[in-house]
Amino acid sequence: MATHDIELTVNETEVELTVDSRTLLVHALRDELGYTGPKVGCESSKCGACTVELDGDAVKSCTVLAVQTDGASVRTVEGFAGEDGELHPIQEQFSAEHGLQCGYCTPGMVTTTKHLLESNPDPSREEIRKALKGNICRCTGYQNVVDAVESAAAALAPAESEGESGDGADLRTDYPTPGED
Secondary structure: OOEEEEEEEEOOEEEEEEEEOOOEHHHHHHHHOOOOOOOOOOOOOOOOOOEEEEOOEEEEHHHOEHHHHOOOEEEOHHHOOOOOOOOOHHHHHHHHOOOOOOOOOHHHHHHHHHHHHHHOOOOOHHHHHHHOOOOOOOOOOOHHHHHHHHHHHHHHHHHHHOOOOOOOOOOOOOOOOOOOO
16 A cells, blocks of 8 residues: 655644555544544545534545645644633534534534634524535434524624634535545
8 A cells, every 4th residue: 555745734733644545534633643523424425523624625524535635734623722722612602502412523513613604604594504414413403503503603793893703714515525526
């Protein structure tokens, strides 16, 4: 099996890895670097538990080969908290609104929510459900998840009006698999 030396930035830390050609990004993050936020749920891009930011886009890391990320910037849910360990407002609201139960899907939901709120700071409940359609939760029934996203939007509203939050990134919902055009 061929191996490749890659360099990438994960949660603002530069790392170097040697990976097999077929290693998925989710496995490199979890097994090689110890970031356990992205979960291995289905490995077929159906569940969204592995969603991370890759160069500013929300992507399902089970659909990306690690070698494809050479030179890229990756942000896992672990990178959302402040340097002092303070949770991001989205994380706080998922907890406050009980938008999580077992927590397995939560990192992907939080990442997807961040991108939704960056592109649409005041989404309707229907828009929230549509944005999260690629993230499967088997515990919550989504009601509390939608409530959490609404609360997060409200919590972020003052910061956004002051220009402190959001980078205008588009919510990515097409998650291509490697080799697709």
